[in-house]
Amino acid sequence: MNIFTLPFRNLRRKLLRTGILVAVFTLGILSVVLLYNVSRTIGHSLEEKMTAFGANVVIYPKTESLKISYGGFSMGNLAYQVKYLPEKETVSAIHSIELNKNISTVAPKLLELIHYKNKPVAVIGVIFAQEMRIKSYWSVMGGKPDKADGVIAGSRAAEHLGLKTGDIIPIGEKQFVVSGVLKPTGTEDDNSIFADLHSLQAAVNKPNLINYADVAALCAGCPIEDIVHQISKKLPNTEINAMQNIVKQRMATIQTVQHLVLGLGGVILLTACFMLAMFMLASVNERRNEIGILRALGYSGGKIFIIFSFESLIIGALSGILGYAGGYLGSGELLKILSLGENAHITFNWLHLLVTVAAVSVLSVCASAFPALKAAQMRPTDAFSRI
Amino acid sequence: MLNLKDIHKTYTADGVSAKVLKGVSIDVSEGEFVSIVGKSGSGKSTMMNIMSTLLEPDDGSILFKGRELTKASSAEINSVRRNDISVIFQAYHLFPYLTATENVLLPFMQGFAPIGKALREEAFEVLSRVGLSGKENRLPGKLSGGEQQRVAIARALIKKPAVLFADEPTGSLDSKTGNAIIDLLKELNATGLAVVMVTHSPEYAKAGHTIVSMEDGLVSGIEKNAG
Incomplete structure (x- = not known):
């Protein structure tokens, strides 16, 4: 007591x-x-769900030009001032930063301008698995490409060029097959054709080259500035755009x-x-x-x-x-x-x-x-x- | 041992003042039994509360073993309450959720260190002294009124005080039990403990060596009881 x-x-x-x-x-x-x-x-x-609706960091080669229309690139610029990044080294460098746990998806891209039935159209080389993660809003009529030569056509591109599932599109030295058509997304994707990145690189003889990479970073516990800073240290010859508004909105x-x-x-x-x-x-x-x-x-x-x-x-x-x-x-x-x-x-x-x-x-x-x-x-x- | 001189006390409530004590002086010697009697409103309970340090006077002097208590700090007053004086009340004021032994040990529960075996045995001894052997572990609710008052007396005694103040200790008891409590107080007084008892009963007041009568806030008479 x-x-x-x-x-x-x-x-x-x-x-x-x-x-x-x-x-x-x-x-x-x-x-x-x-x-x-x-x-x-x-x-x-x-x-995580919001991240699925788009990337919040874009990495592209240093350039004098600021004209950008698709994901950071102007098609006009492509013809005259094209600069490339090495795909493997770039992706590997992004994944090697200290805050790599916050890197959700890296989606590298190669852009090519081709002519189909005498009409110009942009072909975007993507890794479909990565692209689908940051573009979960994509809905494909027909089927997703299950082979290296499969492509998906944007809704407006398909309409403009008269493309349908099974059509053949010659790109460089290769023939690609339309496996499906995207339902309208209301974005620039509607105007383009999407091919497998490595197949496109081989077709246009640009092995291991990309124009830019989209990065989706999770930033609940980190400032996006830190991620950008760490990537820029690993990739000194690149320009990195953090889409602050998206990040800030999420936060x-x-x-x-x-x-x-x-x-x-x-x-x-x-x-x-x-x-x-x-x-x-x-x-x-x-x-x-x-x-x-x-x-x-x-x-x-x-x-x-x-x-x-x-x-x-x-x-x-x-x-x-x-x-x-x-x-x-x-x-x-x-x-x-x-x-x-x-x-x-x-x-x-x-x-x-x-x-x-x-x-x-x-x-x-x-x-x-x-x-x-x-x-x-x-x-x-x-x-x-x-x- | 305890000398109160010219004690004054006024209560004020709702803007109305009532002068309860108007210059009372009382002396209590070592081993003395003092009874204070008077009608309701005579000021006897107020006087006892002041004598037992439970209430501060407005004016006057209280000398306890040569120390002036009206100028003492609260720590000094607490020390006097803890070591030198004990009070028992008409309503016993036992803690209903503590056993008889635990109620007796209440004065020693102030510290952070647990109470030792020696003190527990002392509590049993004091309870036995007041006639409560075998009832040490009962809760107050399981004891009669007389037994509860005996527990309160045991709680007062365990501190080995110099003075025991009893405020109407028989007020809630029948006459037989009341007589037994008075006999117990007399027994304790015989061992050298000074007792100051406030009572409205002239019969019980006769237990004291000195009977102080109060009336209208003043001492109206002091009678020495030879018997």
């Missing part, structure tokens, strides 16, 4: 009241942990969700703190006689403060543990319900648990500071309410 016996026994005696307080506080913590976990996971998932979306969650969590916690303070104030008034006896026995105001604060601390610590565990388990379940379980990476973190318990304990002690102070300042005769 010591000074902590009294708060422990009192909490045990008032089990229902203690239970309600712990439940309210636990609910507050649980909501914050759950919303934080879910919003973070959804944020990552959202970013802003995630930050808005997180701010909303923090705000909501703050309101819930504030309500729980207010409830705890009210309960403790009621408890102080209810236990005036006890306080009076303790003061008459020589307990100082500081000791009375410790007794009441320790009660709150126990409630806070218990709620912190239950709230964190509940939030951890609940967020996993909620993500399953939201069908985001596959992308969820919620891990139990002991440090987070400790920080949560410590923070909630401090918060609960602060919330009950006023009632505890009131108890500490009570004179014995005030407490007995009779003189």
